[in-house]
Amino acid sequence: MTLYLLIAIVSPFLAAAMSVPVVRLAPRASGWILALAPLATFGVLCVPLLLPEHPLPVHLSLPWIPSLGIHFSLQLDALSQSFALLISGIGVLIAIYAGAYLKGDPRLGRFLVCLFAFMGAMLGVVLSGDLLTLFIFWELTSITSYLLIGFDHHKPEARASALQALLVTGGGGLAMLAGFILLGEIAGSYAFTDLLAASGAIQAHTLYPVVFALILLGACTKSAQFPFHFWLPNAMAAPTPVSAYLHSSTMVKAGVFLLARMHPMLGDTQLWHAALTTIGATTAVVGGYLALRQSIMKPLLAYTTVSALGLLVACLGLGTPAALKAMMLFLFVHAFYKAGLFMVAGTLDHETGEKNAEKLGGLARVMPLTMIGAGLTALSMAGLPPLLGFIGKEVLYETAIDLWESQAQAGLYALLVAAFVAANLGNVFAALLVGWRPFWGRPPALLSHAHEGPPALWLGPLLLGALSLACGLYANPLADALIAPAAAVMQGAPVPVKLVLWHGLNPALYLSGVTLAGGLLIFLARNPLRRGLALLARADAAGPEAAYGGALGLLQWTARTQTRILQNGYLRVYLLVIIAFVVVLPGSALLFRPEVLRPSPGSSFDPFGTVLVLTIMAGAVAVTLMHTRLAAVACLGLIGCGISLVYVLYGAPDLAMTQFVIEILTVVLFILVLHRLPSFTHVSSRAVRLRDAIFAGIAGTFMALLVYAAVNVEFGSHISWYYLENSQPKAHGRDIVNTILVDFRALDTLGEITVLAVAALGALALLRLRPDREDGQ
Amino acid sequence: MNSVMFQTAAGILKPIMLLFAVFLFLRGHNAPGGGFVAGLVAASGFCLDAFAYGAANARRSLGVAPQFLIAAGLIVALFSGIPGLIYEQSYLTGLWGVVTLPVFGEFKLGTPLFFDAGVFMVVLGVTLLFILTLLEERH
Numbered sequence: 001m002t003l004y005l006l007i008a009i010v011s012p013f014l015a016a017a018m019s020v021p022v023v024r025l026a027p028r029a030s031g032w033i034l035a036l037a038p039l040a041t042f043g044v045l046c047v048p049l050l051l052p053e054h055p056l057p058v059h060l061s062l063p064w065i066p067s068l069g070i071h072f073s074l075q076l077d078a079l080s081q082s083f084a085l086l087i088s089g090i091g092v093l094i095a096i097y098a099g100a101y102l103k104g105d106p107r108l109g110r111f112l113v114c115l116f117a118f119m120g121a122m123l124g125v126v127l128s129g130d131l132l133t134l135f136i137f138w139e140l141t142s143i144t145s146y147l148l149i150g151f152d153h154h155k156p157e158a159r160a161s162a163l164q165a166l167l168v169t170g171g172g173g174l175a176m177l178a179g180f181i182l183l184g185e186i187a188g189s190y191a192f193t194d195l196l197a198a199s200g201a202i203q204a205h206t207l208y209p210v211v212f213a214l215i216l217l218g219a220c221t222k223s224a225q226f227p228f229h230f231w232l233p234n235a236m237a238a239p240t241p242v243s244a245y246l247h248s249s250t251m252v253k254a255g256v257f258l259l260a261r262m263h264p265m266l267g268d269t270q271l272w273h274a275a276l277t278t279i280g281a282t283t284a285v286v287g288g289y290l291a292l293r294q295s296i297m298k299p300l301l302a303y304t305t306v307s308a309l310g311l312l313v314a315c316l317g318l319g320t321p322a323a324l325k326a327m328m329l330f331l332f333v334h335a336f337y338k339a340g341l342f343m344v345a346g347t348l349d350h351e352t353g354e355k356n357a358e359k360l361g362g363l364a365r366v367m368p369l370t371m372i373g374a375g376l377t378a379l380s381m382a383g384l385p386p387l388l389g390f391i392g393k394e395v396l397y398e399t400a401i402d403l404w405e406s407q408a409q410a411g412l413y414a415l416l417v418a419a420f421v422a423a424n425l426g427n428v429f430a431a432l433l434v435g436w437r438p439f440w441g442r443p444p445a446l447l448s449h450a451h452e453g454p455p456a457l458w459l460g461p462l463l464l465g466a467l468s469l470a471c472g473l474y475a476n477p478l479a480d481a482l483i484a485p486a487a488a489v490m491q492g493a494p495v496p497v498k499l500v501l502w503h504g505l506n507p508a509l510y511l512s513g514v515t516l517a518g519g520l521l522i523f524l525a526r527n528p529l530r531r532g533l534a535l536l537a538r539a540d541a542a543g544p545e546a547a548y549g550g551a552l553g554l555l556q557w558t559a560r561t562q563t564r565i566l567q568n569g570y571l572r573v574y575l576l577v578i579i580a581f582v583v584v585l586p587g588s589a590l591l592f593r594p595e596v597l598r599p600s601p602g603s604s605f606d607p608f609g610t611v612l613v614l615t616i617m618a619g620a621v622a623v624t625l626m627h628t629r630l631a632a633v634a635c636l637g638l639i640g641c642g643i644s645l646v647y648v649l650y651g652a653p654d655l656a657m658t659q660f661v662i663e664i665l666t667v668v669l670f671i672l673v674l675h676r677l678p679s680f681t682h683v684s685s686r687a688v689r690l691r692d693a694i695f696a697g698i699a700g701t702f703m704a705l706l707v708y709a710a711v712n713v714e715f716g717s718h719i720s721w722y723y724l725e726n727s728q729p730k731a732h733g734r735d736i737v738n739t740i741l742v743d744f745r746a747l748d749t750l751g752e753i754t755v756l757a758v759a760a761l762g763a764l765a766l767l768r769l770r771p772d773r774e775d776g777q
Numbered sequence: 778m779n780s781v782m783f784q785t786a787a788g789i790l791k792p793i794m795l796l797f798a799v800f801l802f803l804r805g806h807n808a809p810g811g812g813f814v815a816g817l818v819a820a821s822g823f824c825l826d827a828f829a830y831g832a833a834n835a836r837r838s839l840g841v842a843p844q845f846l847i848a849a850g851l852i853v854a855l856f857s858g859i860p861g862l863i864y865e866q867s868y869l870t871g872l873w874g875v876v877t878l879p880v881f882g883e884f885k886l887g888t889p890l891f892f893d894a895g896v897f898m899v900v901l902g903v904t905l906l907f908i909l910t911l912l913e914e915r916h
Contacts, residue, residue: 653809654809654810654811654814657801657809657810657814658817661814661818661821664821665817665821665824665908668824668908669908669911672911672912672914731871731889732871732873732887733806733807733889734806734808735806735807735809735810737809737811738806738810738811738893739806741811741893742806742811742812742893742896746869746889746892747868747869749892749896750854750855750858750892753850753851753854753896756900756903757847757850757851757902760847760902760903760906760907761844761847763906763907764906764910767910767911
């Protein structure tokens with residue numbers, strides 16, 4: 001079974017690698033061919049359902065960085081199975097859909113690479129067996145979704161939306177990493193199984209609120225919870241297959257998955273209940289309210305997704321067995337109808353070129369199959385029997401009403417019921433607008449050319465609609481196979497799940513009636529309602545998205561300002577700053593510890609050395625007195641050669657040789673550059689020269705003192721001896737400088753030559769690619 | 778520079794400097810020398826060529842672009858570390874073997890030699906990239 005687990009996670013990445021060649025060889029069938037990869041994942045994940053001899057959970061752990069105790073570890077239990085089946089199953093439909101949606105687009109290959117990489121990353125998130133593996137895949141989903149949202153990179157708004165999604169989810173991801181590390185420190189392990197065993201200790205720990213807050217931040221940004229909900233509708237800049245995929249079954253569910261995964265470890269505390277329920281209910285209401293303002297199909301669906309995610313988080317917050325059951329059920333309900341409706345919205349856009357539902361109509365006759373798919377998924381979204389959406393909504397309402405009736409804080413739970421109803425009002429409205437409005441009524445004249453799309457475009461919605469219907473009629477297989485085991489994983493104990501279509505006349509059914517009637521009313525009165533809401537829209541200027549814009553602006557302003565101050569383009573200022581820092585920081589250490597400056601015991605007068613030092617000093621003085629640059633450079637060369645002689649004198653022939661050649665080449669380079677500079681016309685003023693002299697004097701004195709102190713430092717152990725003894729037997733060389741460079745510390749050398757290469761390329765770019773040159777050489 | 782004396786001297790000195798670079802490179806492991814300084818000396822040789830006969834001439838005699846040398850050197854150095862991994866030691870661990878050639882007799886050959894060759898190429902490429910580009914800028 002561990003092999004299956006590897007197949008499940010590797011096959012999307014394999015598809016990503018194969019995408020470009022497959023699209024090149026078979027551009028028309030590429031979507032169908034590549035859909036085999038998620039299909040393989042789906043099939044493999046079904047194995048534990050069909051063969052009882054493969055029980056869950058399955059674990060797989062490969063050493064990754066053993067010295068740090070970090071493993072690449074995967075885990076398949078009922079919870080991850082449910083999520084992974086949704087991801088791979090809807091992934092199959094999306095891959096087929098994308099092949100047709102971007103048919104003939106030269107970027108199809110690139111698009112599929114990103115899509116499958118995203119799919120693999122998402123499967124990695126839900127199949128990971130420890131916190132760090134989860135984090136790696138989590139970040140990979142952020143990066144791949146950045147590429148997908150910004151796919152139309154010639155559009156500025158697509159780039160801005162992609163950046164926004166990356167910054168919001170990436171920022172949350174960093175907070176989450178901090179939370180993970182704290183959690184790992186508390187529990188002593190990153191593996192979920194160990195964390196589960198330590199859940200009591202974790203919840204009792206003083207750092208628990210910090211851990212919880214950090215992880216919550218990661219989950220809320222990813223799952224677009226209020227106040228981070230704004231990136232999700234903006235992410236609609238992506239091509240529709242991405243919206244359908246990322247915003248129905250996957251990326252946004254990653255946060256929900258994380259909370260579900262953490263529920264048995266961190267859940268069941270006052271903090272968890274209060275925070276999650278409040279955030280979730282707020283998000284559900286805000287998403288529903290914002291959806292009412294929309295008539296463009298994709299943003300409308302995106303806002304209802306925000307609201308649905310709020311419902312899921314609220315259920316996780318409640319944490320009762322009934323609520324967890326409702327959450328798992330609603331997860332499936334939502335994935336089915338939302339992916340289907342997004343695909344419908346994309347098909348309508350693809351075939352008619354119209355994104356606004358209000359400008360469409362009468363398409364039922366020309367696009368019957370799309371209409372059936374749209375109708376079924378919309379009915380499920382509106383929560384009408386006999387579809388799965390009806391059961392999902394009933395269970396949600398029942399859960400909330402039961403808590404209202406049984407718990408002490410009845411007022412709070414009444415608010416929760418109201419929030420659930422409000423979110424579902426938005427759903428009914430959106431379902432009517434996307435599933436009914438484009439297909440019925442009088443067709444606008446300009447839509448006469450509209451026709452049914454190819455099978456790849458209507459297959460997805462139709463299949464998902466049929467699935468919603470079938471699961472609605474026969475809910476118990478789904479409940480027994482996936483929902484009950486997944487809820488049991490979250491609860492840590494078996495959860496009884498029995499789903500029936502007809503619950504009898506109960507409060508939940510009455511609420512459903514109210515919701516339906518209310519949603520219909522809103523739909524009919526949508527035009528005056530929108531005019532009223534447009535007034536409220538002015539409040540957006542104080543909303544979280546405005547805050548994001550402000551924060552981004554502030555960041556850019558800070559970057560610009562500090563760059564202007566620090567990187568002002570004057571080389572002399574850079575030098576002064578660098579010298580000042582070098583002198584002040586270590587120099588203050590010398591001041592506070594003058595005892596390091598004692599005379600060394602073995603020092604004696606060395607005539608040859610003295611002459612050399614005097615020559616070097618004379619060279620240094622001469623540099624400042626020269627009137628041409630060339631002469632100054634020649635004097636610098638004198639200093640360099642003097643220093644290499646010092647190396648010769650004190651037994652470092654390697655250094656001397658290198659220093660000498662470098663010195664020559666430096667002079668050559670100097671001459672080549674100086675040649676291009678204008679001659680001295682403006683000599684610095686007396687005051688500036690005095691300042692420079694003072695700086696130079698201080699720096700020189702400091703360096704002299706530093707060298708003097710360094711001579712007397714006694715090292716505890718002599719590393720040189722190690723090299724002297726080992727260079728011949730271990731590195732097969734007698735010259736220790738060279739054995740250090742190419743053997744003992746070869747990695748350092750590798751880093752150095754890499755830096756050298758990068759610097760050279762940078763210099764080449766500066767020299768060759770100057771904006772003032774029009775030939776672009 | 779159109780000085781006949783300089784051009785003649787450069788013509789004689791350049792091959793000697795290149796040979797010296799090879800000598801420095803090969804003796805590197807047991808005596809002062811090695812890829813870094815050998816690269817610098819070889820660069821000086823080409824530099825002389827460039828001053829005497831022009832940058833285009835130096836590029837011709839180099840045969841490949843300096844950027845190519847840099848990239849190739851980095852790749853050689855990177856790959857020289859892989860044999861260590863194959864023998865289940867850490868990356869860049871030096872591996873040695875004895876090679877017997879008919880004329881030269883037997884001598885030891887190891888992965889650090891390839892690493893050093895990579896260093897040599899990078900240093901030569903970087904130096905020449907700077908000098909040749911700046912030299913061409915003059916015109």
